[in-house]
Amino acid sequence: LTRAAFSQALTAGTADEAVVLLRRHGLRITAARRLVLEALYAAEAPLSAEQIAEGVAGRVPRSDLASVYRNLETLEQVGLVRHVHLGHAPGMYALSGPAREYLVCESCSGVRTLEAGELAEVKRLIRDSFGWRARFTHFPIVGLCPDCLAEGHDHEEQRPAHP
């Protein structure tokens, strides 16, 4: 499991503001770095490293995948980027901003994004019941979405079975 240090979440409204932040950390502003940032600023949803490398919608010049991964790691250490694992898909990266949490459907793979606070009650209940502080920013809540539930994509969880 991830042992990476958790860094402070940072918000930079524009890629230019992000540049200031990077310099403050003694990091250089390179073309590859800019590409990653621009892809993330342009994105509406979290992107995979490969999507970033290819450039959003093929607009921007594509860049090296290894460098993208290295830059994502750097940006995450600085606190500008976060990634989430939505099921078996590759890791998805987004600007930190306000911490979002996720519900993922294991039948249709649909994702519901929740804003900070929407899971407060659920997390409080988990905290009170088990003493754990859950967070669903890095690994989501997995289950069945309302649509798939309605379509009867039911599973065994409800009725313990015997052979």
Add this chain to the structure above:
Amino acid sequence: LTRAAFSQALTAGTADEAVVLLRRHGLRITAARRLVLEALYAAEAPLSAEQIAEGVAGRVPRSDLASVYRNLETLEQVGLVRHVHLGHAPGMYALSGPAREYLVCESCSGVRTLEAGELAEVKRLIRDSFGWRARFTHFPIVGLCPDCLAEGHDHEEQRPAHP
């Protein structure tokens, strides 16, 4: 995300009972299959495919990893086996039995296993709040365990930050 069909959970007290079940499904009883079953029956906690292939504690003759994966898939289709993804670790396999759910600590990687029903309230709250039926059998709840919380392995989630 997993699109595999969900199969009924089955319980077979012994490897011999499992054999009956397999035959009922028209499956053959082979040496490789037996090894997988015996490893799982002997295990106290979920095992990775590699651990199964190597034989628990090196006791049993080791077998081919590809066959182990194929057999695990087969056994899962029959409903005798389940697997769970505990963070970034390889998938972990166990006999179905009563559905267990998991809490995983992202600081110390510790796992707390919950018996069926212990998360009922949490799941009901999620159901009522969002309409989703969560289950934490295949993907766990990830967060910080009480120990790591006490040691102050805190992270940003609690204090929204500004640059």
Add this chain to the structure above:
DNA sequence: TTAAATGCAAAGCTTTTGCAATACT
């Protein structure tokens, strides 16, 4: 006998690493 399952090797997919060349500061 014959179809299912195995073992081995090879490939797939995501991510990481080594290293000489490049380019930011």
Add this chain to the structure above:
DNA sequence: AGTATTGCAAAAGCTTTGCATTTAA
């Protein structure tokens, strides 16, 4: 100038697949 960063290539880690051979039924 000096070093952080890049690009490329190669490898690592987990899992799947192809195929000729074995084996359970």
